Amino acid sequence: MGLTMTEFATSTAPADVVRRQYLASAAGDLAALRATLAPDVEWTEMAGFPLAGTYRTPDGVTANVMEQLGKEWDGWAAHDDTYVVDGGNVVVLARYTAVNKATGKRIDVRVAHHFVVRGGLIVRFEQFVDTALVRDAMVPDA
Template structure:
């Protein structure tokens, strides 16, 4: 599916559905080759700058989700659009963090920017204090 045949919200929703089914190649295929991916400031995975390109996103986000969390899920609650920008209110959950054994249940918001049918920018907002606690990171 291309974004040109769907509304921006339908396109982004379809990618969350693909991710939920483990279809990471579909999600990666929707990314512009120079996508800028920003983890929330305070997120233990935030390197202080954007991950650039799908390979960095896969290595530094998607692979780590699979490695560090058991049964990670994103429950999308609401989608809001302003042209080619889509905001998603969501919750992250996981049965447990593999290192700490703690379950994950935190609120999050995502801001997606699209251009020419591709994802060009992602900004995450998440309850970083709770996320760090679940991950056993003591930076608070």
């Protein structure tokens, strides 16, 4: 028996917190996404990824990651499909899909995300992705 929507919305279980982050992102609800992040969150986009770096604070994460993706890509989405949970560690296997606004090229790439959840909030995030596939979509054909 699953959680009711109200129970899910307030659950501090690590997988539920992470799932709310994906749902908020998919809905473009940055306020709801920030609500899943700890004040001292460390959010790391992989070296080689267009937005590579570590961002801090919920506002810093959404301003430097989600809002930037929205400027460069149409329909950017992370489709979460498999969760592996070990205490506060949640690893999610997912897929990014989007179309680059400048080139019109589409991406459909596998990705792994590692979240650390404490006290019902995401305190750390690390992205693993084939950055070359993402960057290739950003380069116009000759």
